[in-house]
Amino acid sequence: MRSPSYKTKVAKRLTEAMTHSVETNLCKQLELKAVLDKLNVWSTPLA
Helix, strand or coil: CCCHHHHHHHHHHHHHHHHHHHHHHHHHHHHHHHHHHHHHHHHCCCC
8 A cells, every 4th residue: 555645746746747737838828829919910901
């Protein structure tokens, strides 16, 4: 039998990894939105 602390460590690591990936995805989405906003600004006069 493994100790409960082992499960806690694993759970904590998984949570940290998930949180990190969510933050990274959020940053990517914000960057993408900024790029799209720039494209919209430039393409609006042409439309």
